[in-house]
Amino acid sequence: MECKLAVSLMHDYLDDDLPELQQRELKEHLLSCPDCRAKFKELEQTDMLMFSLMHQNAVASDDLVSRIMDSLPKPKKERAFITWIKRHPALTAASVFLLVMLMSSVTFWNQDQQLVVRGSDLDQVVIQGDTVIVPSGKTITGNLTVENGKTQVYGEVNGNVTVIDGTLYKASTAHISGQVKSIDQAVSWLWYKVTNMFSEVAYR
Amino acid sequence: MEGRLTKLALKGDQRAFAELVELYKDKIYHLAYRMLNNRHEAEDIVQETFLRVYRNLDRYDDKQKFSTWIYRIGTNLCIDRLRKRKPTYSLDAEMNDQEGIDGYSMIPSDNVTPETELLLSETQRVIYEAIDSLPVKYRSVMILRYLQDLSLQEISDVLGMPVTTIKTRVHRGREFLRKKLGPKM
Numbered sequence: 001m002e003c004k005l006a007v008s009l010m011h012d013y014l015d016d017d018l019p020e021l022q023q024r025e026l027k028e029h030l031l032s033c034p035d036c037r038a039k040f041k042e043l044e045q046t047d048m049l050m051f052s053l054m055h056q057n058a059v060a061s062d063d064l065v066s067r068i069m070d071s072l073p074k075p076k077k078e079r080a081f082i083t084w085i086k087r088h089p090a091l092t093a094a095s096v097f098l099l100v101m102l103m104s105s106v107t108f109w110n111q112d113q114q115l116v117v118r119g120s121d122l123d124q125v126v127i128q129g130d131t132v133i134v135p136s137g138k139t140i141t142g143n144l145t146v147e148n149g150k151t152q153v154y155g156e157v158n159g160n161v162t163v164i165d166g167t168l169y170k171a172s173t174a175h176i177s178g179q180v181k182s183i184d185q186a187v188s189w190l191w192y193k194v195t196n197m198f199s200e201v202a203y204r
Numbered sequence: 205m206e207g208r209l210t211k212l213a214l215k216g217d218q219r220a221f222a223e224l225v226e227l228y229k230d231k232i233y234h235l236a237y238r239m240l241n242n243r244h245e246a247e248d249i250v251q252e253t254f255l256r257v258y259r260n261l262d263r264y265d266d267k268q269k270f271s272t273w274i275y276r277i278g279t280n281l282c283i284d285r286l287r288k289r290k291p292t293y294s295l296d297a298e299m300n301d302q303e304g305i306d307g308y309s310m311i312p313s314d315n316v317t318p319e320t321e322l323l324l325s326e327t328q329r330v331i332y333e334a335i336d337s338l339p340v341k342y343r344s345v346m347i348l349r350y351l352q353d354l355s356l357q358e359i360s361d362v363l364g365m366p367v368t369t370i371k372t373r374v375h376r377g378r379e380f381l382r383k384k385l386g387p388k389m
């Protein structure tokens with residue numbers, strides 16, 4: 001075997017790419033040729049040194065992962081629901097609807113600290129800062145709902161009064177014909193949403 | 205496992221993607237750091253690689269290995285960056301590298317005594333210098349072969365070149381390194 005061929009076979013051998021028959025031929029040549037033997041030893045050592053580098057891990061900054069995650073384009077909020085629904089195709093449209101409603105209620109409850117007043121006869125109420133007042137002598141026809149605020153009733157409400165995450169003051173002059181509900185916690189808030197939704201659906 | 209994670213990530217699961225990042229960030233960083241010889245640039249490459257992976261998740265074909273795909277993206281970004289460098293820049297990079305090899309970027313995997321550590325880091329320095337003096341087309345092949353432990357076939361998939369070409373480059377690269385390291389071994 002010529003030395004040139006032997007060198008080529010050495011590389012193949014190190015690449016784990018030399019058939020057994022040729023391995024034996026190479027071995028024979030190495031036994032008879034000191035130059036090639038020396039060269040093979042060097043190549044083998046180079047190979048081993050290079051592989052040993054594999055176990056030396058270069059370490060990136062600790063915050064690299066968070067930087068990567070932060071740099072990703074953010075999926076839109078609605079998409080989360082869509083993907084969630086896609087992943088659970090077994091759910092019926094109705095239950096998905098209910099779930100989406102519940103989920104949006106949770107975010108609503110967590111995030112919205114603004115005063116919200118709902119009712120059918122709102123021009124009768126007086127709003128001062130975060131306080132909603134039904135003045136004495138005035139009459140509200142229909143329900144009144146106040147979120148994240150103080151409610152003071154001196155007059156008359158011909159309907160339900162619901163206070164969510166807030167306080168209710170009922171003066172002695174007050175008259176509320178419907179139910180009075182005070183809701184302070186996320187759970188009951190959800191419950192309120194759900195029952196409300198069902199009754200709304202039922203009345204339609 | 206990567207196939208499952210990419211599918212979840214494609215559906216918008218950020219945690220699945222974060223898991224992919226955890227699995228591959230060090231590998232890509234190691235690759236980029238050895239290719240570019242610069243810590244900041246290497247981190248840029250890692251970030252850019254994952255951004256591209258994220259944007260192209262829908263184009264990932266799970267018949268090919270995820271590692272092949274991400275190495276291709278990372279290697280191409282490194283090669284692009286090397287091409288854009290001005291010739292003088294590589295000199296700066298070599299200077300930067302001195303600081304890099306001296307130890308704190310490399311963590312030996314085994315517990316070693318200070319003496320062997322010194323010897324290890326000295327050997328490392330010599331090898332890294334040798335790798336850095338390799339022409340780019342050999343450098344990428346040798347880094348994929350040894351630092352990432354890819355087979356010749358996988359390197360051929362990553363670089364989109366015939367296996368025979370990869371083979372020739374590994375042989376020449378190994379000869380080159382042998383000559384550089386020879387006197388020191």
Ligand SMILES: [Zn+2]
Pocket residue numbers: 002003006029033035036
């Ligand atoms: Zn010979």
